[in-house]
Amino acid sequence: MSDTLTFLETLKARDAGRGPEPTWIAARRQAGAARFEAMGFPTRRDEEWKYTNVLEIARGNFALANDATFSPAAAAALTLPLDGYRLSFVDGIFAPALSDVQGMPDGVEVVPLSQALEDNHEAVGGTLGRLTGVDFPAFSALNTAFMEEGAVVRLAAGCVVEKPIVLQFLSRVNVDKPTMCHPRILVEAGSRSEATIVEHHTGDAEATNFTNIATEMFLGRGAILTHYKLQEAPLGDFHIASIHVEQERDSRYVSHNMDLGGALVRNDLISELNGKGAEATFNGLFFGQGRQHVDNHTKVNHNAPLTFSNENYKGILDDRAHGVFNGRVYVKRDSQQIEGFQSNQNLLLSDRARVDTKPELEIYADDVKCTHGTTTGQLDEDAVFALRTRGLDEQSARGLLTLAFAGEVLEAVTLDAISERVELAVAGKLPERFNLAGLVETAAALND
Amino acid sequence: MATEEMEQLVRREYKDGFVTDIESDTLPPGLDEDTIAFISRKKGEPEWMLEWRLDAYQQWLKMKEPSWAHLDYPPIDYQEISYFSAPKRPEDRPQSLDEVDPKLLETYEKLGIPLHERAALAGVAVDAVFDSESVITTFKKELGEAGVIFCSISEAVQEYPELVKAYLGTVVPKNDNYFAALNSAVFTDGSFVFVPKGVKCPMELSTYFRINAENTGQFERTLIVCESGAEVSYLEGCTAPQRDENQLHAAVVELVALDDAYIKYSTVQNWYPGDENGVGGIYNFVTKRGDCRGERSRISWTQVETGSAITWKYPSCMLRGKDSIGEFYSVAVTGGRQQADTGTKMVHIGEGTRSTIISKGISSGNSNQSYRGLVKIGPRAKGARNYTECDSLLIGDTCGAHTYPYQEIGNSTSTLEHEATTSKIGEDQLFYCQSRGISEEDAVSMIVNGFCKDVFQELPMEFAVEAEALLNVTLEGAVG
Numbered sequence: 001m002s003d004t005l006t007f008l009e010t011l012k013a014r015d016a017g018r019g020p021e022p023t024w025i026a027a028r029r030q031a032g033a034a035r036f037e038a039m040g041f042p043t044r045r046d047e048e049w050k051y052t053n054v055l056e057i058a059r060g061n062f063a064l065a066n067d068a069t070f071s072p073a074a075a076a077a078l079t080l081p082l083d084g085y086r087l088s089f090v091d092g093i094f095a096p097a098l099s100d101v102q103g104m105p106d107g108v109e110v111v112p113l114s115q116a117l118e119d120n121h122e123a124v125g126g127t128l129g130r131l132t133g134v135d136f137p138a139f140s141a142l143n144t145a146f147m148e149e150g151a152v153v154r155l156a157a158g159c160v161v162e163k164p165i166v167l168q169f170l171s172r173v174n175v176d177k178p179t180m181c182h183p184r185i186l187v188e189a190g191s192r193s194e195a196t197i198v199e200h201h202t203g204d205a206e207a208t209n210f211t212n213i214a215t216e217m218f219l220g221r222g223a224i225l226t227h228y229k230l231q232e233a234p235l236g237d238f239h240i241a242s243i244h245v246e247q248e249r250d251s252r253y254v255s256h257n258m259d260l261g262g263a264l265v266r267n268d269l270i271s272e273l274n275g276k277g278a279e280a281t282f283n284g285l286f287f288g289q290g291r292q293h294v295d296n297h298t299k300v301n302h303n304a305p306l307t308f309s310n311e312n313y314k315g316i317l318d319d320r321a322h323g324v325f326n327g328r329v330y331v332k333r334d335s336q337q338i339e340g341f342q343s344n345q346n347l348l349l350s351d352r353a354r355v356d357t358k359p360e361l362e363i364y365a366d367d368v369k370c371t372h373g374t375t376t377g378q379l380d381e382d383a384v385f386a387l388r389t390r391g392l393d394e395q396s397a398r399g400l401l402t403l404a405f406a407g408e409v410l411e412a413v414t415l416d417a418i419s420e421r422v423e424l425a426v427a428g429k430l431p432e433r434f435n436l437a438g439l440v441e442t443a444a445a446l447n448d
Numbered sequence: 449m450a451t452e453e454m455e456q457l458v459r460r461e462y463k464d465g466f467v468t469d470i471e472s473d474t475l476p477p478g479l480d481e482d483t484i485a486f487i488s489r490k491k492g493e494p495e496w497m498l499e500w501r502l503d504a505y506q507q508w509l510k511m512k513e514p515s516w517a518h519l520d521y522p523p524i525d526y527q528e529i530s531y532f533s534a535p536k537r538p539e540d541r542p543q544s545l546d547e548v549d550p551k552l553l554e555t556y557e558k559l560g561i562p563l564h565e566r567a568a569l570a571g572v573a574v575d576a577v578f579d580s581e582s583v584i585t586t587f588k589k590e591l592g593e594a595g596v597i598f599c600s601i602s603e604a605v606q607e608y609p610e611l612v613k614a615y616l617g618t619v620v621p622k623n624d625n626y627f628a629a630l631n632s633a634v635f636t637d638g639s640f641v642f643v644p645k646g647v648k649c650p651m652e653l654s655t656y657f658r659i660n661a662e663n664t665g666q667f668e669r670t671l672i673v674c675e676s677g678a679e680v681s682y683l684e685g686c687t688a689p690q691r692d693e694n695q696l697h698a699a700v701v702e703l704v705a706l707d708d709a710y711i712k713y714s715t716v717q718n719w720y721p722g723d724e725n726g727v728g729g730i731y732n733f734v735t736k737r738g739d740c741r742g743e744r745s746r747i748s749w750t751q752v753e754t755g756s757a758i759t760w761k762y763p764s765c766m767l768r769g770k771d772s773i774g775e776f777y778s779v780a781v782t783g784g785r786q787q788a789d790t791g792t793k794m795v796h797i798g799e800g801t802r803s804t805i806i807s808k809g810i811s812s813g814n815s816n817q818s819y820r821g822l823v824k825i826g827p828r829a830k831g832a833r834n835y836t837e838c839d840s841l842l843i844g845d846t847c848g849a850h851t852y853p854y855q856e857i858g859n860s861t862s863t864l865e866h867e868a869t870t871s872k873i874g875e876d877q878l879f880y881c882q883s884r885g886i887s888e889e890d891a892v893s894m895i896v897n898g899f900c901k902d903v904f905q906e907l908p909m910e911f912a913v914e915a916e917a918l919l920n921v922t923l924e925g926a927v928g
Contacts, residue, residue: 047516051856334845348860351827361851363870366842370870374855377863 003058004040008033010180011145014064022121025147028129032144035136042138051324051356052266052295057238062180062210065091070098070170078202080230082417084164085110087151090172091209092181094149098168107159108195113150113184124152128186131216131244137268140242143182143214150184150213155193157220164196164228164415169211171203171237180210191220191248198228198418201239201261208236208263215243219251221275226254228418232425233261235290242268249275249304256413257313258422259286259294260429266295273300273307284313285409287426288321288353295324302331302338309339314409315346316402316426317353325357327372333364342372347379347405349430379405396439399430475532481505484633487532491602491636494609504622504632511626517789518818518850521731521758529696531634531667594650596680597642601669604640611642615673619702619739619766627698627733627760635669635700643678643709652908654683668699674709676742681712683911697756698733707742707769712750714911718918719755726785729757736763737793740772740801748775749792750906752915757786762820764793767801767829774803777903781919782815782847791821791838791852796829796862805836806902812843818850825862832862840870841899893920 011033041058042049068090075088075098087110088098094112101110116124129147132140151167167185189195201211211233219225233239239262245253259265271280286294300309315323329340346355359372379401387397406426413419427436475486484505488498513524591598597608604612622632643649674680697719703711713736722729732755738747749763765774776792794803803823811817819838840849851868873895881891897904897916904912 336845346857348857348862351830351859351861353860354856354858356854356856358852358854359866359868360853361840361849361868361870363840363842363850364848366845366847366872368842368870368872372851372866372868374853374866375864376855376857378860 004037006061007142008037008145010062010064014146021117022125024125025117025121028133029145029147031133032136032141032147035141036138036145039136039138039141048137048297051322052264052293054264054266056264057210057240060180060210060238061177063174063177065093065174065179065181068093068095068098070095070172072098074204075170078170079168080166080198080200080417080421082164082166082198082415084166084198086166086168087112088168088170089149089181089183090170091174091179092149092169092183092211095170098170105159105161107156107193108161109152109154110165111152113152113186114148116152124186127188127216127218128184129216131246132214132242137242139212139240140214143184143212143242146182147184147214149181150186153185153187153195153197155189155195155223157190157192159190159193161195164198166198166200169199169201169203169213171201171207171209171211171234173204173206174209178208178210180212183211183213185213185215187215187217187225189217189219189223189225189251192222193220194224196226196228196415198230198415200230200232202232203234203237205234206236207234210238210240212240213242215241217243217245217253219245219247219253221248222250223248224252226256226414228256228413228415229258229267230418230422231257231259231261231265233265235261235263235292237262239265241266243270245269245271245280247271247273247275247278247280250277251275252279252281254281255283256418257282257284257296258418259284259296260422260425262292262294264293266297268297270299271301271309272303273309274303276304276306278304279308280310282309282311282313283409283412284311285315285406285422286313286323287316287429288323289318289429290321291319292321293324294321297326299328299330300340302329302335302340305334305336305338307335307338309341311342312409312412313344314406315344315355316349316406317346317355318349318430320350320352322353323355325355325374326360327358328360328362329370329372331363331365331368331370335365336367338365338368338370340368340370344372344374345405346374346376347402348376349378349402399427399436400439402430403427403436475530477528477530479526479529479531479634483531487634487636490532491605493602493605496613497605500617500622501633504629507623508626508629508633511623511629513626517760517820518816518852519758519760519787519789521787524696524731526630532636590650595644595647596649597640598653599640601635601638601640601671604671608640608642611673612640612671615671615702615704617702619704619737620700620735625735628700628735631667631669631698631700631735635667638669638671638699640670641672641680641682643674643680645675646677648678649680652681652683654685666695666697666699670699670701672702672711672713673704674706674711676707676709678706679710681714681908683714683908685716685718685911685914696731696733699735701734701736701763703738703747705738705740705742705745705747705772708744709742710746710748711738712748713738713763714907715751715753716911716915716918717751717753717755720757721755721784721786722757724784726757729786730755731758732756732761733758734761736761737766738764738774739766740769740774740798742772743769743798744771745769746773746775748777748906750777750903751779752903752907752911752918753778753780753788753790754918756788759786759788759790761790762793764795765803766795766797767803768797769801770798771800771802772798773801775906776803776805776807777906778807779810779900779903779915779919780808780817781810781812782817783813784815785813786815788816789818789820791819793822794824794834796823796825796832796834799828799830800832801829802833803835805834805838807838808900808903809838809840809849810843810896810899811840811847811849814846816848816850818852819868820852820854822854822856823864823866824856825858825864827858830859830861832859834862834864836864836866838868839899840868841896842870842872
């Protein structure tokens with residue numbers, strides 16, 4: 001319990017110096033703090049946290065960052081080569097110098113949360129915290145308690161944004177004390193609007209901070225939202241993400257969740273399919289090595305008839321890494337004509353790696369087609385042999401097969417800048433490091 | 449399927465519902481150390497057994513009733529239950545079927561299980577447990593010649609104390625879980641089977657459990673031990689008379705298989721499921737576990753579950769021995785307001801261990817059914833292999849089917865596959881059958897039987913027939 005108090009004291013100290021602000025936001029923060037105080041950090045006795053121990057976070061002594069200083073050159077090197085609009089944050093603090101939202105088309109608004117609150121807090125008040133406030137899991141409550149910065153993305157009805165909107169979160173080395181941040185993302189996609197949001201977590205390789213991000217996304221009628229989450233946080237970082245999505249009729253939400261970094265990573269991805277014809281696609285890849293711990297919990301709630309979900313998560317685990325997958329498909333009573341598919345496949349590359357997986361179905365309607373499947377295993381030795389007979393060395397053969405395993409997830413990624421980056425990162429992280437770029441060139445030369 | 453037909457299914461009267469009027473030597477409701485001492489004295493148990501029970505009771509007092517299962521039932525008052533009920537019997541045990549209370553035999557007649565005929569024709573030795581006491585044990589002699597011990601656990605405590613001491617509680621420890629601890633404290637009867645080294649049991653062993661006296665819990669304890677190279681097939685089947693009081697059943701089954709041993713444990717469970725409003729019905733909280741201690745040993749669980757208001761049951765296998773095999777085949781059918789949370793645990797500890805799980809769930813009416821399974825691969829279980837398939841069939845739109853498969857994999861040489869599907873009987877499948885002149889009812893029966901085939905074919909012959917009959921009775925109303 002005392003762990004909880006450390007966090008609450010940091011909160012109290014921060015809010016002591018706060019100027020006047022709308023009462024609703026203070027009330028929401030207080031509700032979050034009260035809820036967090038009542039719940040405390042989850043323990044492994046909680047079914048939802050059975051395989052993930054957050055003691056290191058609970059015991060951690062994190063400060064709040066005061067500024068957003070970050071070397072522009074280093075930031076540029078970490079930035080994805082994407083032609084888009086970008087908001088950057090350093091340890092949770094908005095960094096205008098690193099951001100670039102020039103030439104935004106009409107009908108779209110991409111602003112830091114602090115600015116959105118300042119400009120017109122009433123416009124934000126209706127939705128902010130609506131999804132994370134429903135039953136307040138502990139980390140969402142903690143985020144709500146600290147909520148002050150983040151990003152607000154608003155799309156007017158029918159607005160189609162061609163270029164991706166990038167939200168970059170940088171974690172830096174803090175000499176005195178590691179920091180924590182609780183960014184909040186709010187996305188409101190009006191009816192028939194369309195956009196791609198890229199959430200990118202990265203930073204100094206030596207950083208050891210704690211990020212507890214909460215995201216709320218509202219998809220209006222027929223809205224299409226593609227959400228990339230590329231998590232390349234430093235290997236010493238703790239990363240907790242709660243993503244809540246609410247979908248109206250005929251909307252489509254596509255999530256690409258790529259986890260490569262972080263010491264302890266937990267993603268909670270929940271989509272509420274509230275209108276007929278709504279569709280959710282969850283596409284995920286996690287790669288763990290060293291002592292990384294990566295936990296993905298997903299939920300699809302089919303609350304309306306004729307809703308569809310399709311989930312495909314792949315895990316690759318090496319060294320002493322620990323992967324967790326828990327996918328749940330829920331079909332509400334009378335939500336007929338549902339299709340829900342779920343697949344989780346894991347590849348264990350080391351004898352000390354470990355994976356715990358639990359695909360759940362909870363179904364209260366009969367006219368449904370729901371399936372789930374999971375497999376866990378190793379590379380097919382016959383396939384390795386087949387590649388070797390074609391002249392590939394063992395390392396390249398294993399590397400290519402591992403990449404091919406991830407391929408199914410990467411193929412669905414339409415932003416080449418991201419799929420290539422993940423591909424190279426995976427290739428470089430493999431125990432039998434092999435030169436993927438070199439191989440590609442050789443293959444291209446052969447084809448010519 | 450029309451709603452009306454569904455209602456017919458829900459309203460179906462419990463076919464085997466009747467109460468046999470036999471005077472019982474019943475203990476008043478309540479549980480304390482005196483109750484346990486009474487049971488122990490009544491059974492003429494040695495001191496160590498009583499101490500074992502009391503220790504279990506002390507541990508039970510400190511434990512909490514589990515609440516994680518997807519089940520909803522009013523709290524159980526453990527002081528409202530009578531913990532001992534034995535049919536009044538002559539001074540001596542009946543030596544043959546002729547000496548058995550004719551009313552008892554009549555009970556079996558009504559169930560369509562003519563004991564003597566069945567015993568004689570099928571060559572099955574039956575240890576009939578009527579309430580909490582063994583009444584007859586037949587074919588003991590024949591088994592004796594083969595060296596197989598098959599008797600009630602109470603008898604075993606007295607006659608083979610060393611064997612019981614060596615194995616009892618080694619698979620399911622006293623404090624394993626709430627219900628196992630309760631059972632360890634108050635178990636009244638059950639079966640004991642010991643198959644010595646190299647012996648293949650000459651016949652299938654069977655026990656018919658039957659809950660009879662009002663308001664009594666049934667706490668069975670079964671222990672089956674197969675020494676190296678031994679083999680046994682054990683059948684367990686149950687039906688119960690209709691009544692309104694909820695009855696608690698907390699059994700424990702322990703299986704031990706040494707090197708190359710093979711134990712096949714089959715169950716057909718058809719206890720009273722309660723009426724259409726969910727009143728009455730058996731609460732079935734069972735701990736079943738097999739321990740593959742020896743190399744190449746094999747334990748196979750097959751179950752057909754159609755009864756009970758509440759089922760909480762996870763037959764499991766601890767695969768300790770190198771290359772040992774665990775299997776779980778299950779068909780569960782729920783209707784009315786039945787709730788079942790059932791599945792299995794396969795814990796791979798030894799190298800090269802293999803397990804197969806096939807689970808088929810059929811839910812109808814307002815029932816809820818969950819498959820909850822765990823496959824755990826330890827770091828030393830190199831080359832372990834698991835295949836899991838769990839399919840659910842939903843009949844009607846007011847029932848629920850859920851799957852919670854846990855998989856914990858701790859090494860890189862193991863291979864696991866898990867597949868689950870949930871669907872209803874396809875209109876196209878029905879249409880196809882009907883276009884071939886098959887009535888709707890037959891078509892559904894055919895499709896459902898096909899759905900369950902993988903499990904039924906694992907059952908011993910006579911059980912398979914009974915299981916199919918049970919399934920058809922259960923689905924009768926559903927298909928008009």
